[in-house]
Amino acid sequence: MGISIQEAERRLNSGGDISAITHAQWRELEAIEARNNAAADPWGGGRPQPQQNYDPTPGPNFLGGQPSAPQQSGPSEYEKWLMEQERQRKIAEQNKVIATLKAAFSEYGLDGLYGQITKWARQDYSADAIMLELRKTNEYKNRFPAMQALSKKGRGITEAEYIAFEREATRLEREYGLPSGMLGKDSVTDLLTNEVSAKELGERVVMASNASQQVPDEMRAQFSKFYGVREGDLAAYFLDSDRAMPLLERQYAASNIAGQGLIQGVDTTQDIAEDLFEAGVTAEGAREGFGRVARDRALTQGKSNSVNQEQLTRGTFGESDYMKKINRARSAEVGQYAGGGSFVSSESGMSGLGKANN
Numbered sequence: 001m002g003i004s005i006q007e008a009e010r011r012l013n014s015g016g017d018i019s020a021i022t023h024a025q026w027r028e029l030e031a032i033e034a035r036n037n038a039a040a041d042p043w044g045g046g047r048p049q050p051q052q053n054y055d056p057t058p059g060p061n062f063l064g065g066q067p068s069a070p071q072q073s074g075p076s077e078y079e080k081w082l083m084e085q086e087r088q089r090k091i092a093e094q095n096k097v098i099a100t101l102k103a104a105f106s107e108y109g110l111d112g113l114y115g116q117i118t119k120w121a122r123q124d125y126s127a128d129a130i131m132l133e134l135r136k137t138n139e140y141k142n143r144f145p146a147m148q149a150l151s152k153k154g155r156g157i158t159e160a161e162y163i164a165f166e167r168e169a170t171r172l173e174r175e176y177g178l179p180s181g182m183l184g185k186d187s188v189t190d191l192l193t194n195e196v197s198a199k200e201l202g203e204r205v206v207m208a209s210n211a212s213q214q215v216p217d218e219m220r221a222q223f224s225k226f227y228g229v230r231e232g233d234l235a236a237y238f239l240d241s242d243r244a245m246p247l248l249e250r251q252y253a254a255s256n257i258a259g260q261g262l263i264q265g266v267d268t269t270q271d272i273a274e275d276l277f278e279a280g281v282t283a284e285g286a287r288e289g290f291g292r293v294a295r296d297r298a299l300t301q302g303k304s305n306s307v308n309q310e311q312l313t314r315g316t317f318g319e320s321d322y323m324k325k326i327n328r329a330r331s332a333e334v335g336q337y338a339g340g341g342s343f344v345s346s347e348s349g350m351s352g353l354g355k356a357n358n
Contacts, residue, residue: 005029018077026078094121101130108159110139145185146192155195165191168198176209178235187239194241203245207252208238219259226258226270227251253277260286261313264294272313281317289317299329306332 003011008025009032011018021029075083098121105113113134120130134140141148150156169183169191183205191201211220211234220231229237238248254273260283261268268290276286293316299307307315307325315322 005032019081021078023078026076030076090124094124097121097125097127097130101127101134104159105134107163108143110134110143113137113139145189149193150195153195157192162192165198165201169201172202172205176205177213178205178209182235182239190241191239196241200245204238204248207248208235211235211238211252211255215256216259216263218262219256222258222262222273223251223255226255226273250274250277253283256283257281257286261290261293263287264290266290266293266297266309266313268313269310272310275314276317279317289313292316296326296330299326 003020003025005025005028008018008021009029011021098118101117101121102114105111105117116134116137117130120133125133135147144159144162147156147162166188169188172178173180173183196204211223212231220234223229223234224231227237237243238252254270254277257276258268258270258273261273264287281289290313293313296312296316300309300312307322307329311322311325315324315326
């Protein structure tokens with residue numbers, strides 16, 4: 001709320017606080033001062049007027065000349081006050097930008113860019129404009145090497161998301177006992193560049209850990225046999241971002257299925273193992289199925305109507321064409337025993353060892 005013109009004049013003359021003087025009061029005070037000065041000394045030779053200058057050209061009593069129009073000598077006190085307020089406002093805004101960006105870049109580990117942040121803020125750059133400039137620096141590019149590649153793909157992420165991915169990679173590495181540094185900066189850069197999400201990274205790490213440490217040796221042996229990956233390289237193989245997740249899942253499951261066969265004493269092929277995976281056979285189902293294959297192995301050794309290993313395996317797991325072959329082989333085996341020395345039934349009853357009676 002404004003003050004009276006008398007109070008405003010008193011404060012101005014006494015050097016008191018003039019922040020409450022309104023713009024309109026400043027104009028009124030200027031007019032009062034101008035009138036007082038003109039009455040005291042119309043030629044401007046007495047008390048100086050802080051707001052106006054008079055042209056020294058002679059007035060009406062000197063050769064009929066007219067006084068020139070008053071000239072503004074500079075900003076008024078009120079205008080100076082307004083300019084100071086604006087300057088302080090800008091400084092406060094700049095300080096806010098500096099503090100915000102310094103806090104962020106401290107978290108990024110880029111304290112070395114503080115000087116640039118301050119420089120651009122004092123030049124009245126906005127926070128967004130400063131960020132654009134900072135992202136062009138080598139320090140920033142070295143800290144977030146995947147950013148540029150993702151941006152070119154139209155898949156840009158924030159610095160906070162980048163850091164969250166790094167922290168998740170570190171956590172997974174420790175939790176699943178992977179070699180230290182396996183999910184370091186270079187791996188994270190490759191994974192992010194190839195748009196591997198944190199969720200997918202977790203799935204890859206689980207497979208990598210299982211394949212290298214927790215699954216049976218038979219599974220690792222089959223993986224090496226099928227896909228040419230040495231056991232010591234299995235973890236790195238699953239974390240290689242150049243390999244698509246669906247392919248890794250297929251290979252992991254097929255190797256596990258074949259490993260269950262090996263545990264049962266049945267060595268199967270890559271094609272069969274991958275076909276069983278596609279058919280939805282689980283590790284438990286594989287263990288049971290290969291157990292039956294092992295029990296029926298004699299069917300592959302008969303002299304007639306026998307089946308080979310692949311036919312026996314595929315038929316056991318439900319392929320209809322091969323199931324028929326298995327049934328014929330089983331019937332032939334029964335007939336062989338019936339005709340060659342096992343107990344058989346005849347019209348006259350049970351006979352002993354030897355051929356059936358005619």
